[in-house]
Amino acid sequence: MTALPASFQHANKAAIAAALAENTESIGADVEPGEIQEVDMQAQADDIRTVFSHPTSFNVKHPLYSPWTLWFDSPATKGRNLPQTPVSSFPQTPVPQTPSAAAAQGWMEDIKRVVSFDSVEEFWGLYNHIVPPSQLPQKANYYLFKEGIIPAWEDEANKNGGKWSIQLPKEKNRSQVDKMWLYTMLAAIGETFDPHLTSGEASEPNSQSLITGVIVSTRPQFYRLSIWTRLAPSGDEDKLRERIETVGRHFKINVLGYPETQKLAGPLATEVEFLSHKDSEKKGKAAKKLVI
Known part of the structure; x- marks a missing residue:
């Protein structure tokens, strides 16, 4: 019993993945066909608030x-x-x-x-x-x-x-x-x-x-x-x-x-x-x- 069960580790990872996916969709909405969009991954990560970054104010819920x-x-x-x-x-x-x-x-x-x-x-x-x-x-x-x-x-x-x-x-x-x-x-x-x-x-x-x-x-x-x-x-x-x-x-x-x-x-x-x-x-x- 040295680590959390895999299902709960998966849930935490899913919270971050879901938020990243939403941000990626919104960023790419105005991209023209064939155009390569530069993505600021750090900016996206900074906008994700899970319980690990703040115990009561977060924007990801499962x-x-x-x-x-x-x-x-x-x-x-x-x-x-x-x-x-x-x-x-x-x-x-x-x-x-x-x-x-x-x-x-x-x-x-x-x-x-x-x-x-x-x-x-x-x-x-x-x-x-x-x-x-x-x-x-x-x-x-x-x-x-x-x-x-x-x-x-x-x-x-x-x-x-x-x-x-x-x-x-x-x-x-x-x-x-x-x-x-x-x-x-x-x-x-x-x-x-x-x-x-x-x-x-x-x-x-x-x-x-x-x-x-x-x-x-x-x-x-x-x-x-x-x-x-x-x-x-x-x-x-x-x-x-x-x-x-x-x-x-x-x-x-x-x-x-x-x-x-x-x-x-x-x-x-x-x-x-x-x-x-x-x-x-x-x-x-x-x-x-x-x-x-």
């Missing part, structure tokens, strides 16, 4: 499959109107008053909606301004969820689902957790967790996509990374179970970078495990876990 919202909470935000800001230059926006939000209102009073985005460039602008998980205070959480979905079990998109999660000892993983969280977010917004979206069966992003959000949590002795799904298998739902297991396998191997056969459980550590939200409410009683 839309994501779905818009996303980042949420944040920590002990410092509880009982306050504004959080101890984890994002330096993005305005806070109020929690939308939907039926699902009202159902979780008590818990939602302490969670802050930071910002929404719908393009690759806006994601990097956000990422370049937030405090990484390794530097968050204890008991803090980042929640990256699809726009319109509240990061709570009570939300309609989450109530029948579950989550893949892994718990990692803090001291052994402090140097890796920021990269793991970045790659988890990239896999989520790039829709690489759920191959169903590229099978030709999906029609509408928010109704068909299995993934609703991803979370990183910091605790006194460990970090926890989670992927929430809108559905959880029960009984003999073999097709859904296979789809859920594919998410967990991709998470372990391609996102976190572990071999599929590697055992991860140990002191303060868990395997990559899936548990439905309904089973989570049972607090270990008759809960059925999937393990990758």
